[in-house]
Amino acid sequence: MRLGLVIDLDVCVGCHACAIACKEWNASGATAPLTDYQPYGAEPSGVWFNRIRSYEVGEYPNNKTINFPMSCMHCEDADCVTVCPTGASYKRSEDGIVLVDQTKCMGCNYCSWACPYGARELDRESGTMKKCTLCIDRIYDTAMPVEERQPACVLTCPAHARMFGDMDDANSAVSVVIRERGGYQLMPELGYNPTNHYLPVRKAKPIPTENLGKTGFKDRLKGIANRIVKR
Amino acid sequence: MHPAFSVIFFTVSSGAGFGLFALLVLADLLGLGGGLSTEQKLTAGIVALFLISAGLSSSVFHLANPKNAWRAFSRYRTSWLSREGVFAVAFFPFAIVYLGLTWLNLAGFDWLRVAMGIAAVMLAWITIFSTGMIYACLKTIRQWNSPLVPANYLALGHFLGALLLLAVASGGGVALGPYISLTMGLLVVAAALKAIYYFWIVNPGATSSIQTATGFTRGTVRLLDTGHTHGTFLTQEFGFKIARQFSLLLKVIVFAAAFALPAVLLLIAQPSQDNLFMVAAVAILGIVTERWLFFAEARHVVNLYHGAQRT
Numbered sequence: 001m002r003l004g005l006v007i008d009l010d011v012c013v014g015c016h017a018c019a020i021a022c023k024e025w026n027a028s029g030a031t032a033p034l035t036d037y038q039p040y041g042a043e044p045s046g047v048w049f050n051r052i053r054s055y056e057v058g059e060y061p062n063n064k065t066i067n068f069p070m071s072c073m074h075c076e077d078a079d080c081v082t083v084c085p086t087g088a089s090y091k092r093s094e095d096g097i098v099l100v101d102q103t104k105c106m107g108c109n110y111c112s113w114a115c116p117y118g119a120r121e122l123d124r125e126s127g128t129m130k131k132c133t134l135c136i137d138r139i140y141d142t143a144m145p146v147e148e149r150q151p152a153c154v155l156t157c158p159a160h161a162r163m164f165g166d167m168d169d170a171n172s173a174v175s176v177v178i179r180e181r182g183g184y185q186l187m188p189e190l191g192y193n194p195t196n197h198y199l200p201v202r203k204a205k206p207i208p209t210e211n212l213g214k215t216g217f218k219d220r221l222k223g224i225a226n227r228i229v230k231r
Numbered sequence: 232m233h234p235a236f237s238v239i240f241f242t243v244s245s246g247a248g249f250g251l252f253a254l255l256v257l258a259d260l261l262g263l264g265g266g267l268s269t270e271q272k273l274t275a276g277i278v279a280l281f282l283i284s285a286g287l288s289s290s291v292f293h294l295a296n297p298k299n300a301w302r303a304f305s306r307y308r309t310s311w312l313s314r315e316g317v318f319a320v321a322f323f324p325f326a327i328v329y330l331g332l333t334w335l336n337l338a339g340f341d342w343l344r345v346a347m348g349i350a351a352v353m354l355a356w357i358t359i360f361s362t363g364m365i366y367a368c369l370k371t372i373r374q375w376n377s378p379l380v381p382a383n384y385l386a387l388g389h390f391l392g393a394l395l396l397l398a399v400a401s402g403g404g405v406a407l408g409p410y411i412s413l414t415m416g417l418l419v420v421a422a423a424l425k426a427i428y429y430f431w432i433v434n435p436g437a438t439s440s441i442q443t444a445t446g447f448t449r450g451t452v453r454l455l456d457t458g459h460t461h462g463t464f465l466t467q468e469f470g471f472k473i474a475r476q477f478s479l480l481l482k483v484i485v486f487a488a489a490f491a492l493p494a495v496l497l498l499i500a501q502p503s504q505d506n507l508f509m510v511a512a513v514a515i516l517g518i519v520t521e522r523w524l525f526f527a528e529a530r531h532v533v534n535l536y537h538g539a540q541r542t
Contacts, residue, residue: 043462045460051463053454054454057451065455079370079371107294110310113369116439186444186445188443
């Protein structure tokens, strides 16, 4: 089994709900707490497992805003695990999830240097490295209804931009969608073979912004009214 | 990369210590310059062990959770950081027995002294190499992912060691000629390797870009929003940037303090022991600057997600 996420960049609206749900669940989860530094101060910062960045791709008028959620990719060739001197970082053989044993970590930061995706963050309060657990304390919890045994970020996403499943099963929903939509891995040239995949933006015609044709009678009337009525 | 002082001090100090010890044993076994006196061997040995211990304890200060530091000896099969610790600790018993037998000068035990010395030299070399490989094995930092990095660590450690050994030897009783030649030879090798490294990192070949990081390989990609209000662990650890002008100035200081000053003094003047220790101290400061630059100029690929176009 090779569990991981598929993130659909075509529908992600960048609402940060996945990051909030992640923080909410994991603040009391397996590697809790996720310490915040100055949460109400001038320089708020803290530990997060999931961060969303936004990029502009292409040149105007053929440009598009892409919201880009990133968490641990649970790589097949995870250098963060091999460089760890204490054995605190490990990859589970049964499902491929990469975890940090909080009782063994000495906080040397070396695994975060080896991670190209910025998935690992040091908790200054506990002095240990923390990272996405793929909600290991949800997905195997038999006390929960079956449909809720998914990572918190996946359950909460209002746009259904996140999918969770087994990449080793060629017929799982995630494998099918990767195949059909051309799902890809980030920075493949580094050879980490990340499990998480991203679905590219669907092709769409650019929205015309020039030469929109003559304005009609109604629009001309509106224009006159707009000039008369002061707002 | 954020240049952390504890790691800078650790790599410079332990590198110089292992270099000094390796050269001390070699000079002793080969009888360089007529052979060092027992006091000189012990002085050099104790200085080396002090530098190594100070460096190793400094590395512990870098840890956020030092109570688990003992676990770092467990993963030597995959981790260069673990190997560095294992070899550094394994070095001590051989080095101490070698120094002890040198001090006692027992008849009939010279074979053991030689064997211990050779084992200590081997472990010193392997440890410096491991220190370099901690950085060189990271695929995420192109400026470090090069065989030049362990080569630099070995050359610089031995060069500083040779300077210190020369300073100890200048106390009298030995011909200084071979020690000056040894120092000058290592100085040339270390300076040349460092110059090649600085030349190479200006354009280290194909690197990851913001396009390969995001997967939008057919167009321009610009960062609109990082998604955090203030800094994060990632910006603190990897966001450090150094102005090109400033790094150039520091490179001049590195070459002036660590290489040019000792070379001029050794070739022209006949410096006294005090002056030689002073030169060694200035050279160490030069290498501390070099190590600071080594971290400051390293650009981690995670910066691509924070808007850098290339690493």
